[in-house]
Amino acid sequence: MALDSITLYHLIKELQPQLIGTRIDKIQQPEKEEIHLIIRGSGKNMRLLLNAGSTAVRLHLSSESKKNPLTPPMFCMILRKHIENGKIIAIRQVGLERVVTLTIQNYNERGDLQNYDLHLEIMAKHSNLILVDSETNIILDGIRRYSHLLSRHREVLPGRRYVAPPSQNKIEPMGNEEKWMQKILETPLDRRISDILVMFFDGISPELAREIVLRAELDPNSVLDNCGEIDLSRLYQAYAYFLIDKAVLPLAPCVYYASDKDKQTPTAFSIVPYRQYADLYRKDLSSLNDTVDLYYTQKNTSNKNDAKKGSLRKVVQDHLSHVIKKDGIYTETTAKAQKGLAYQKLGELLTANLYKLTPGMKEVTVEDYTDPEYQPLTITLDPNLSGIDNAQRYYKIYSKAKSTIKNTLPLQEDVRQEMAYLQSLLLSIDQTANDTELGEVYQELIDQGYVAWKHGKGDDARHSGGKGLAAGKGNRSGTGGKKAKEAPVYSIPHHYSSQTGKTIIVGRNNKQNDCMTWREAKPGDLWLHVKNIPGSHVIVPLTEGEEFPDDPTLLDAAALAIYYSQARGSSHVPVDYTHVREIKKPRGAKPGMVVYEQNWSLLLTPDQDTINRLLSTET
Structure with a gap:
């Protein structure tokens, strides 16, 4: 949601005593449409953020520091020239318009005190941040420049007279x-x-x-x-x-979330509790500025994570599409070769009936002794070949088909294993709960050669979950070109409690799955996974002498295994369970991939109430 007029009114009212009289020490432009004014007043430093982007236009005091470009953009340089070291003497909103004006007093090039107006126009895709000479009303620059080609109402160009956004001619608040x-x-x-x-x-x-x-x-x-x-x-x-x-x-600002377990992705905020959001989880704050800051900071982080997820998904999807195409080629090749296996019988029938073959024959009809009723079978012949050569020709076709199948099936098996692995990566990307987990998936893509690590962006790229992304070129050896150092394990699997109080541990990605199964779980613990479907490893720790958990815990663990798999939302899902000591990892297997021979299975259709209960116990 965007700042509406009423929220803006109360925000400015709250900011006025904090901003008026402060001095602007530094000006930064970390993003294309975002300005940070580093101000000092009452013995402390503050950061005033002004964003003119179409999706997150706003202003508020922020504690978030962002990396600045090596070369400041032109608009930033103009601001530094005119208002850096200046004093904020006013912040106002005209009526209930969504335009906020900061008036800054500073010395001009002649050494005279002069006022400048910095207008933040909050108008969705038409938002802008414009610096104006207060005395002449001449535009010094705008973070977005445009001429009459884009707007018939006004131009935002240096040297043009500032014209306020067109009025919407709405009815002002009426007290009658x-x-x-x-x-x-x-x-x-x-x-x-x-x-x-x-x-x-x-x-x-x-x-x-x-x-x-x-x-x-x-x-x-x-x-x-x-x-x-x-x-x-x-x-x-x-x-x-x-x-x-x-x-x-009486203000009572708050931020809303979809649930109390997802306090990183806000849904909305308001100046007082809103009835329309009564079903959402509400976090109350004492300051409206802190409310706006928290909402947009978390929303920005969530949007960036979504963008990183999208980038990683595209890389995996591209490789998956390629693998699916290869599988189709192998399937087609095998199907065609299967037809060639029938030529063995033709060669044998010709060999058994050589006495019937004479030079120049184009076909011969023989009794098919492989048929219970000895039905006649007509076999096509090459008239230029002898009888034995015709038989050898069919044997060669059979041998070639047999060899093709023998060589193709292992390749197809490898491709299908890679397909299953890539599908597990897609699931891991979707299930990431934070930036650390997303970074682990990204590091796994580097380690497995699906993404090339760009030298020079090392730590940032490898742990940010998407920065410096580049698709790898055919390398599946796990080195990713130059071997990248393995990232430390930062995150831990997620823990839940069954209805009887037993702990259930769930991995959200392959790194967590491997860590919990091979390093932390005991041989006697119970291990669960959906059958033949990409999903999370689930561990139920057992005490010494305990072979299986109680039935409610087993069903809860199976429900979580289904929920954190591609079978989420399906019914009658088979779930395998066995002890950790029965799990084996083949040599050279990809992360998260295991095999087992002895296991038990159950079919389960988890109800949503069970899932909600389990999710509410996450620690």
Whole structure:
């Protein structure tokens, strides 16, 4: 979600006493559309972040430091020239417009004090950050430049006069309930109330409109025609709570997450608890600035991780597509060779009937002694060959087909093992819970030669989960070109509790699977895995003398094995289980790959309540 007008109003109100009077020590531009003002005031340093990107436009004090480019962009240099070492003397919002203006006082080139306005325009894809000479209203530069070719309303170019974004001509907050109702009733009766609030009244975003409707005890999809006078009165009271009484609104900022187990990927934030997010997990904070900072920092990290996952998935998918194509070629080759095996019988029949063959014959009909009814069989002959040579010709076709199958089947088996391994990598990528786990999958791709490690970006590339990504070229030896140093194991498998209190350990990637199975599990512990489907290793630690866990724990462990596999959501899934001592890793096998001969199996269809219960116990 983006900063709406009301949130912006309260954020500026909170920031004013912290920013006014501070000096700008440094100016940085770590990203294309993001500026950091390092400011100092009241004996402490602060970092004011201003982002004009289309997806995360905002301003707030931030504790996150980002790496800067070696050469500062032009806009950053312009800011340094005019406002570095300057003093922030004002921060304001005009009405409920989503434009924030910082006024900075600094000495110009002539040594005179001069004011500069830094306008942050929060307008989705049209957002911008523009530096303006306060006295002349002339643009000094914008983080996004454009001419009349892109906008008929104005140009954002150095030397042009600054023109504010076009007004939306919406109705300003109204303190008179009767007049407010009259305005509402002037709109078409078939329109939804929430749409009317957004389209015609200033300062209302879609999220706030839904909240106003819910606080009026109305259905979010209610249309005006279904609202009576009492409904409209309740609607106005909710409207007034946010917009008329905004100066005294008691703030209780919070960030929302899908569940209490996923506190790294926020869903939304609000200035007070919103009813529309009542089903989400809520984290309360004391500062609105901290709320905005936390939301966007975590959202940015989540988006970067999603991008890294996408990059890794593409690499694996490309290799998987190539392997699937090879498997198809081998299948086609084997199927064609299978037909050649039938030529052995033809050669034998010709050998048994050589006395019937005379030079120049094009075909011969013989009794098929391999047929229970001795049906006649006509065999095509080469008239230029003798009878024995015709028989040898069929034997050669048979021998070639037999040799082709013998040579192709091991290759196809290798390809199918690689296919299963690549599918396990896709599952590992999807199941990564944090940047460390993603970095482990990336390191595995390097170790297995699927990704080439770019020298010079070593540690950053190998542990960031995607930086410096480049597809490997045909090397499957596990060296990845130059052998990269094996990354330390940073993450540990995930631990859950069964309904009887037993510990269940689940690996989320091949590194975790290998670590828990070969290093940490005891020979007598129970090991589980979905049958013939890529998935996580699951371990149930057992005490000495205990051969199997109790049935509820076994079923819970099997449910987790299914949940963390490609069979998630399927029914009647077979799950193999055995003791760790029965697990073997073939020489040269890829990470996470094991074999076993003695095992038990069960069929299970986990219900969602069981999964939710188990996930809630994660430690």
